Amino acid sequence: MAGRLIVISNRIPTGDPSGGLVVALHDALLARGGVWVGADPDPSEEGRECLHELGDIPYRKRAFRLSKTERQNYYSGFANSVLWPICHRRTDLIEIKSEYRADYLAVNLRLARLIAQDLAPQDVVWVHDYHFLPLAMMLRSLGVTNRIGFFLHIPFPNITDLAILPRPEDFARWLASYNLLGLQTRGDVARALEMFRADPRAEFLRDGTVKFDEHIVTVASFPIGIDCDQIEATARRADPGPFGAANPRELIIGADRLDYTKGLPHKFEAFGRLLQGRVDRDARPTLLQIASPSRADVAAYRQITNDLQAISGRINGQYSELDWQPLRFVHRSVARDRLIGLMRRAEVGLVTPLADGMNLVAKEFVAAQAPDNPGVLVLSRFAGAAEDMKGALLINPHDLDETAGAIDYALAMPLDERRKRHADCLAVVRDSRISVWTDRYLARLASCVPTLALSRHQ
Numbered sequence: 001m002a003g004r005l006i007v008i009s010n011r012i013p014t015g016d017p018s019g020g021l022v023v024a025l026h027d028a029l030l031a032r033g034g035v036w037v038g039a040d041p042d043p044s045e046e047g048r049e050c051l052h053e054l055g056d057i058p059y060r061k062r063a064f065r066l067s068k069t070e071r072q073n074y075y076s077g078f079a080n081s082v083l084w085p086i087c088h089r090r091t092d093l094i095e096i097k098s099e100y101r102a103d104y105l106a107v108n109l110r111l112a113r114l115i116a117q118d119l120a121p122q123d124v125v126w127v128h129d130y131h132f133l134p135l136a137m138m139l140r141s142l143g144v145t146n147r148i149g150f151f152l153h154i155p156f157p158n159i160t161d162l163a164i165l166p167r168p169e170d171f172a173r174w175l176a177s178y179n180l181l182g183l184q185t186r187g188d189v190a191r192a193l194e195m196f197r198a199d200p201r202a203e204f205l206r207d208g209t210v211k212f213d214e215h216i217v218t219v220a221s222f223p224i225g226i227d228c229d230q231i232e233a234t235a236r237r238a239d240p241g242p243f244g245a246a247n248p249r250e251l252i253i254g255a256d257r258l259d260y261t262k263g264l265p266h267k268f269e270a271f272g273r274l275l276q277g278r279v280d281r282d283a284r285p286t287l288l289q290i291a292s293p294s295r296a297d298v299a300a301y302r303q304i305t306n307d308l309q310a311i312s313g314r315i316n317g318q319y320s321e322l323d324w325q326p327l328r329f330v331h332r333s334v335a336r337d338r339l340i341g342l343m344r345r346a347e348v349g350l351v352t353p354l355a356d357g358m359n360l361v362a363k364e365f366v367a368a369q370a371p372d373n374p375g376v377l378v379l380s381r382f383a384g385a386a387e388d389m390k391g392a393l394l395i396n397p398h399d400l401d402e403t404a405g406a407i408d409y410a411l412a413m414p415l416d417e418r419r420k421r422h423a424d425c426l427a428v429v430r431d432s433r434i435s436v437w438t439d440r441y442l443a444r445l446a447s448c449v450p451t452l453a454l455s456r457h458q
């Protein structure tokens with residue numbers, strides 16, 4: 001009989017589950033029973049030691065409290081001002097402070113102690129993302145031998161960028177304490193293996209696993225996906241949107257968290273380039289960029305917001321007509337059904353990250369299209385999704401002319417080619433659907449060498 005599933009993630013859903021990953025983890029927890037542990041969104045003054053219960057039917061949800069200082073140092077600091085920029089190749093934005101690292105380790109150790117107290121021998125632990133890299137090492141130091149898996153949702157860093165971390169040698173040791181290191185793409189796996197290869201403490205075993213000190217870790221890719229059936233169904237019944245009489249003829253849609261990794265200035269500038277090169281003055285493409293606010297307590301995020309307002313103002317000032325505003329920059333979240341409806345309505349989905357673990361918007365756009373008359377996905381080759389989505393028009397977002405050319409090509413693409421490209425992309429989206437992703441990951445974790453059986457494996 002399989003043990004419970006213990007999921008650790010930064011966010012913990014408080015209401016009904018919505019969104020692909022949350023629903024998938026919810027389903028896995030429903031199937032096996034277990035506990036979902038995440039950070040309480042409200043910081044408390046004193047950073048209480050307890051995990052407090054959010055509910056226990058049909059599985060338990062437990063939130064750990066962070067003090068304001070911990071939230072600043074652990075979350076905004078080490079997680080989002082050190083690890084996030086390192087993994088996204090933005091080493092220019094890294095802010096190193098000793099208190100960031102100290103609180104990152106302290107929060108993880110506190111969490112490890114709280115989790116260890118509650119673990120039964122057969123329980124399986126699944127840790128999500130860069131907020132908790134050292135958690136397995138800390139659990140091991142407390143004597144935990146349960147299977148512990150990790151999934152990194154963002155890109156695995158380059159080995160040269162890793163050297164910028166304070167105590168970079170810790171990174172490999174943290175990851176090697178897991179039984180399974182799950183990554184988004186084959187490219188991520190190659191970078192992780194390169195890191196282990198360069199480390200004298202690591203040894204490659206015949207089956208491709210890595211032995212590191214007394215631990216054995218399996219490294220593999222599990223490209224994350226979406227709940228495509230649900231999105232296809234939502235798209236079929238969706239209201240196309242709020243445009244009324246101003247319904248654009250050629251709609252290009254972007255939807256991203258407002259993050260410097262998403263290449264939004266590049267997207268706006270490339271769209272400006274398209275407008276500049278327009279031969280047919282009657283063509284009136286509209287870029288609707290919906291950007292949900294994110295991490296406003298980190299300076300780099302406030303800066304990018306200001307930059308985008310300035311660029312969109314300039315482009316609109318230059319190209320607007322009395323009855324046409326080419327760029328609509330909407331800085332807020334929109335309801336899921338509405339977003340899916342807008343995606344279905346759009347002729348082009350424009351996804352331009354400079355680095356991205358996977359990028360679910362690209363997959364959602366594909367799933368939202370009407371197969372008999374689909375829109376075209378223009379996708380950065382630096383999104384994890386580009387590794388398999390060869391039916392998209394792949395671009396280098398740094399090359400504004402290339403992106404502008406791809407949008408132009410997409411807007412004029414004949415129906416046959418649109419259908420063919422969409423069918424190719426949809427097959428990839430369906431193959432990586434989120435329920436399959438969860439099952440594949442957990443099955444692989446169950447088959448990993450257990451921590452206690454190390455000597456038999458050698």
Ligand code: ADQ
Pocket residue numbers: 019021153154224255256257290291292332333334335336339356357358359360361362364
């Ligand atoms: P994110 O960086 O958040 O995720 P992404 O994968 O694109 O990026 O997911 C964003 C989600 O938010 C999508 O479901 C999208 O529909 C939704 N969304 C975006 N803008 C929105 C808006 N304005 N209003 C409403 N909803 C909006 C991280 C990694 C990714 C990785 C995922 C999952 O950075 O690379 O794909 O985790 O592993």
